[in-house]
Amino acid sequence: MAAYIARRLLAAIPVLFGLTIIVFLIMAMIPGDPATAILGSYATPENVEKLNRDLGLDKSLPEQYFIWIGNLFQGDLGRSYTLNRPVLDEVMERFSATLILAGTSLILCSVFGLLAGIVSAVRQYGWADKIITLLVLIGISTPSFWLGLLLILVFAVNLRLFPASGMYAIYGGGDLPDLLHHLALPALTLSVVATGVIARLTRTAMLEVLRQDYIRTARAKGLSERKVIYKHAFKSALVGVVPVIGIQAGFVIGGAVYIETVFQWPGIGSMLVTAISTRDLLLVQGGVLVVAAAYVLFNLLADVVQTILDPRLR
């Protein structure tokens, strides 16, 4: 098992390198001259040339990449010119806020998605199944940014149960209950689509597993229906659903871009949107890189969990 995890970790290294190349190339493909972009169109040619030299832009593309990746290893992702602070500091601060939001959503969608999927499969064609199927359809068809606005209108403006925006109260906040109070609406909104997707897949996976010969064996052994479903069938279904949860992590992190904008959550998504509008490209680059790397690591985790569940994959 340890050997397998080590092998998978090693296999992730080229993927991570590939990511750095893609991120680097995307930024290198930007039309126009970054120095002009930074200094503005009134900059003197001498200044532009000097900045280009400072940024290393007079060198060849591979050289630029190796300088960039060398800096990356030293934790230097450059400086954000709009915020005038190191990109890495800003990205890490923002990313931790996103992790809190996306992590909570991922837990919510896994728990509710799996539960809804199981109930739906076990009560196939019953009322519970029909209601869940309809809710799932509505869930995956609802624009999350719109749902967020609706929830703000209902729960923050009308009912005054939850705050409409931010991560902590401005005065006197900062503790865990305050965080959870602020987290409730955005985390719920963010988890809706992924819950639907996971519920759908769990339902199909459960129905498929329940037809297997080994389920008949479990019944022939005289096991209670609860054990047949929640122990024997669910474990097999989970093997198929875990990688989907891994993929959903990407959608949750991506969807956080909208939700953070709607709820003014100080995460990396809202940072990226601002950075794109202000063309703070080093910040965009750093943000994209960190999130993509986190996604790769998360999928790695999903792989490992799947392998723990299924001995045949070892």
Add this chain to the structure above:
Amino acid sequence: MTETTLSAPAKTKPRSSRPGTLALLLNNSLATGGLIVLVLICLLALAAPLLPLADPDVTAPADRLMPVFSEGHPLGTDHLGRDILSRLIWGTRVSLAVGLSATIIAAFFGSLLGLVAGYAGGRTDTLIMRGIDMVMAFPYILLALAIVAVLGPGLLNALYAIALVNIPFFARNIRGITLGLSRREFVDAARLSGKSPVQILFLEILPNVLPVIVITMSTTVGWMILETAGLSFLGLGAQPPQADLGSMLGEGRKILFTAPHVSIIPGLMIFALVMSINLFGDGVRDILDPRLRAGSLTRPVSRTAVERAVGDIPAPSEKSGVLDVRQMRTEFQIGSSVYKAVGGVDLNLAEGECLGIVGESGSGKSVTAMSIMGLVPTPPGRIVGGAAYLDGEDLFAAGDKRIRDLRGGSVAYVFQDPLSTLHPLFTVGDQLTEAITTHQPMSGSKARDKAIELLSLVRIPNARERLSAYPHELSGGMRQRVCIAMALANDAKVLIADEPTTALDVTVQSQILTLMNGLRRERNAAILFITHDFGVVSAICDRVAVMYAGRIVETGTTEDVLANPRHPYTAKLIECVPVLGEPERRLDAIEGRPPVVNNLPAGCAFADRCPRVGASCRSGEIDLEMSSDTRGVRCFFPLAPGETA
């Protein structure tokens, strides 16, 4: 987006299935509803220039933020006094156009990549798929954001970004199918006829892949509309004064508290659009990909449904046996046809006795075995008549709890394929101890000791170490020994073995038979042994019952039946068994096929294949004529001793 594996449709499709497809779609009321809403929205968007709408871009500061149902503005006005209804319809037009274009672009390039990768294989395939994997390593929306960051905000750039990030999704799906198709005969034939790879790819493979492309498009178009709207919502898509639904929502957000209708209305439209597309897309997918159709994945319940007519329950026979099956009938309801898999079977099993049930596949012998403890899946199966008595107790009338106690307790099963009947994710030890503790509450360590004991009993070497093995780590014979050990866990009175040796090779087969025979003598358990092989019957069974089309056609002691088969079918079956040392003996296959049991002819079901058939065979009921206590045959013209069919 979730990944669905789609099965490739067959190369030739009967023409007649086409109208059926549309009919099927209209049968699905949700899909039809989705289609109607979708068509309405599309018509509205297309007709926008013809409708008497206010100019969507004309501002009127005096009329700003008018509520819904205002004079001249049915949906009110926005913060610049523009008519929301007009902007909504024009915005829908833009959103639809952008979403559809993105889907077409993604489908075109993605399918092209998938086709080339799947057909070319080798290095080209590796190169393309590594690139695709790389792109997929990014969270989807993040990549779209990065692309917009490079290209700059704008509706067209958002369109390109969304199309680009969806290409891998198409490429992966199409590649898998192309890969399968390119190994098929019709592609080989085209290659041999001298067609160029380009011709093969576009004339032979593409038409077969097209339905999958359509399915993938129908499942992604809603998503793409949602995502482009999202980018516009963030201010990275449509730029003012141009508006799509997303940018309307984004603008409305700023005045959410004072005028919520400005943002609620466009959101509602996005929702209606995407929901109708998803409903319709699900319907299309269900029809084009029958494997995923809802009905094909029906969950069997824990016990076969019993629907016996009241007052039609046969009493136990006079023979005292541990298991007494009387006139059992089991049916399958598939669509509108009813398959009578078991049509009135009588069995009697004494203590320590081994009764074989022999027949071709489809004769109903397995269903007979499964029906006894209610293991036939419902739906579609159900027991419609007869009774099964275990020590005088009617099993079909027993409660669920009682049946659970008996299953694996007094009545244990051994199934055919030990690889699929053992749970792949639990160790042998877990599965064994579970079988023990379900019926005999005991501590974990005690149960483990008992499990080791059982494994030794079925002659598995190193039993203690084997406990931590998973089924896939054992050989076929070892796996079947584990299954037998599991069946023996609770001192069963009756062991029902459904072709337990069929999946094993011959030497292992005889070991398992010897093992079961020995255990039967040691423990005095009765065995109901299902098989299609008379060789196996002669090795283990005391008595044998031959089944054909759901009924017993001949029964007797094994020696008797083997030496003097009386039913022509039995005789033919015995002739099929090769005899060692008689290589010149002709092995006769029985001509024809067993009848389909949804439409059984009157009289003898074997009549059409029988060499001795007479006029009387095709009408009326033919009884199982008992010539002695054990010997019986269901035939008007039975063979005389020594006669061949």
